[in-house]
Amino acid sequence: MVRLAPKHKYPGPLNECTKAFDYLTKDLGVSPSKVIFSGDSAGGALCLETLIRTYSPGILGDNIDSPRENFSMPLPAGILLSSPLVSAETSSESWRLFEKKDIVSAALGKLIYKEYLGLPHVNIEDLPIMKLHHIRKNFDRFLPKHVMVFAGDKEVLRDDILDLAKAVKDDGKHNVLLFQEHYAHDWFMIHEIIKKKDKAMIDKYDEMFVDFAVVAVDEAKSSASSPASSIIKETLDNKLSGKIISVSEATPTPEISFKLDDTFDLFDKVEFPKPAQYSPNTILSEYTIITDTVSHTPLTT
Template sequence: MASPESQDLVNLYKGWVAAMQAQPDMPLEGIRKLFSHWGDVTVDPPGVDYIEVDVAGIPAMWAIPKNSAQDRALLCSHGGGYVVGSMYTHRKLFGHIAKAVGCRALIVDYRRAPENPHPGPVNDMATAYRWLLEHEKLAPSHIALTGDSAGGALALTTIARIRELGLPLPAATMPMSPWAGWDTSGKTYDTNKDKDALVSRDTTEGLGSLFIGNGDPKDPLANPLYIDYKGFPPIYLQVGDAETLLDDSLRIAERAKAAGVDVRIDVFPEMQHVFQFLAGNAPEADEAIQRMASWVRPKIGL
């Protein structure tokens, strides 16, 4: 049974949906302001410092836990349909993950759609990965990717992009509730429509169209359902079973396993979209982050 604390995320999401329904013509800046409160449900992790940095012209933020390994890193991509969210909304979430793993985390404030539609975000993330290799002198075997929702998709599509660029691949990736972009073919859009407090077909239609612009919704760099996963590093997916996006994660896992990739997927009962935001607040989020840390630490040599 879901913890009482997990209701905080449900309440947050229902408040956003009600506000947007009450003002159907809410401007984009108004929607971004709503979503700027995503991190309100996350407890600030003690012992983590945050330093903003320029990554080859892209704003980013280091989350640096006390006494953490400096020669390992997580490359983090925030969610928000590529349209909302930022390194600030996700600072505490990725701070918790970095602290649990015991290394630094680089949170990339990739340029968002519609100002910067596909393939802008995935290219920005690939630039940040190259920066870790060249500027920070990190070994690819000491880097893991993680992200949530659209950022969870980027934790997969970025690997496809850096493979295209001929760069060495990272050690592992940990997508949380990855979003298949402008694609509503998942059956859980129907079966979970009354359980998911935030994401609906309307949500995906609205954000997806802004993200894709004039591009192809089935581009593997925009939709992780279409990636050729052969040769990918190990993947650990987490998703809530109340999510409309549950089927996206299940199908990604199936596709990657069929390509011979080492895949783990954990489905958390009664959990909402990116329930890990409840870190420090709800036990389900803390357990999920500990599972991520236990899985990835040996992958990056910790």
């Protein structure tokens, strides 16, 4: 569990995210190609910075064009970003329209910066991750092949989120699934703001995410065939097509067959440090949804 502000300030939560990813991949020997990153709001920023620090840390320095440095392990299979914080800008049209109506406001932002950074006055641009909105190409240095993004039509961060999603899509190396609904910030995660008549919509999107995760991991499994000493090839088949999908469109469940005790061929080709009791045939080494509760629920189809 990530320790929270104001007692634990940045970069504390970020360090815990990077340590958790290291523990999963290095100590437990789980391939990143079996991992789906997920974060909402500031958690989306944590996910993105964790990936950048792991695969292309030079971006957070003085050079946003810094190349990927870590080829010793593959990228994660996919990432879900729900209303992610990706820019410090507050001058967009969505900020002008919804600043007094959205859950997020300029005043709340200042309070978060104070509690999160521990400073009475802070320029959020000083946060390394806020350089992200300046990146316009080569997202494959740190971003997984499959990207799922949720944004609200009535949230202040809308324009920045859509701008990032478009930049990633225009880069031409990712399957980007963008979902928008006429709601405020983080509607996909904060179900309390969803009207009763739209509750079925959330169930539909939850199903889409499960399908997305299964397809992304399955494709990563089939593509992870290069040895660790080589540049990881990412020529995944385009099962998800990358188009923008509306909730009214039919979304059939992908025809994927797997067993929980299957193991990926990657472990025969890429060496990850393994603890003495390492067992690749556990549920943890395959498909698992980890929540903030004490139980781990295996993903089934």
